[in-house]
Amino acid sequence: MPLTLNQTNQIIHAALALSAQKGYRPMAVVVLDDSGHLKAAQRQDGASMFRVDIATGKAWAAVAMGASSRVLTKRATDMPAFFGALAATGQGKFIPQTGAVLIKDDNGAVLGAVGASGGTGDEDEEICMAGVTSAGLQPG
Structure with missing residues (x-):
């Protein structure tokens, strides 16, 4: 089953x-489907x-390569x-920098990716993972 708009909105809401x-700097969160197409994006004031x-770019790289951006950052080195x-x-759409994770269903199928930007790579990744988990999906 493809990633739904309700799941997408839940991911973004929970991440933000x-x-x-946590008092992080203002963030943007973007969710892409499994083909790298935009599902939704929000940018905090x-x-x-x-x-x-x-x-x-972080989410696009993750979904394109089938790996979290943390893994891609290591591979790029x-x-x-x-x-x-x-x-x-x-x-210019491919950014292998920590701050994006895959969105997977319970069977491990990739539904898309979520990327964040605004904090450190670790902070960006943390909120992405929390968003995916809040929607009942698996971060990867």
Whole structure:
């Protein structure tokens, strides 16, 4: 079953709620479907103009490569030329930086990805994972 708009909205709501609760800087959260197409995006008041683009690039990289952006960040360190080529091929949409996770169903099927931008990579990833879990799905 594909990722629903209700699940998407729950992911974003929970991610931004955790960010506010922890006092993180203003965030943007973006959810993409399994084909890398936008399901929904929100940018908190005060978040800079690049936040949605960065969150999208993190999520796009995750869903394109079938791995969390934390894993991609590590791989990029080992293969910088390859990841540079991926970024060029993705026409700027591919950002292998910590702050995005896959969204999986209970069977492990990838439904999409969620990316965040505004805090540290760890903070971004933390709110993404919380959002996915709150929707009854599995972060990956």
